[in-house]
Amino acid sequence: MLILKCPYCGVMADETELHGGGEAHLTRHGPGSSDEDFHDYLFAKENPRGVHFERWRHVQGCGKWFHAARDTATLEVFGTYPAQTTEPPKAIRKAITAKRPGWTWRGFSDPAK
Template sequence: MLNIDCPYCGPRAESEYRCGGESLIQRPALDCSDAEWADYLYTRNNPKGVHIERWHHVHGCGMWFNAARSTVTHQIFATWGMTDPVPELPE
């Protein structure tokens, strides 16, 4: 079970959170093409390495935030607020 550092509450057990999948996805405007919309809905990164994802502290403060996690080791390099700039991350 991961130990996730909520930017608002500090480190808490994974069981307090819900993972919302990949983050920083741009939502296209209504007049986008079908292909662009399908890409937004369905295409996700699946890296072996650093994955930027969003988490919801659902059994805590209720806030969403971003996390950069290694999909290999589960190491979490950083967590930051949804509107904060992306911190420097390893490759």
């Protein structure tokens, strides 16, 4: 069973108390964007085997949305953080690179900086 810590209320919640909201850190395009950008936003999602960043809502608790970094193959959780954060915190990126040498955040060469 997947257990995530809500970064707002501090409760360790199992997946029955949460609602998944899909991929985190999507780029949302405005009204003037191209059809291709809008298509990619709606349909082109990452679905990796390994490290993935997801949105979750603590529905049976505080009701707030947050992000979680986890491994989709092993269910290992690297951490959770507020949904308003535009990229994973340095501490979480360092935890991932410590266990997954060579991993990068969206192709940047040094994700922990």
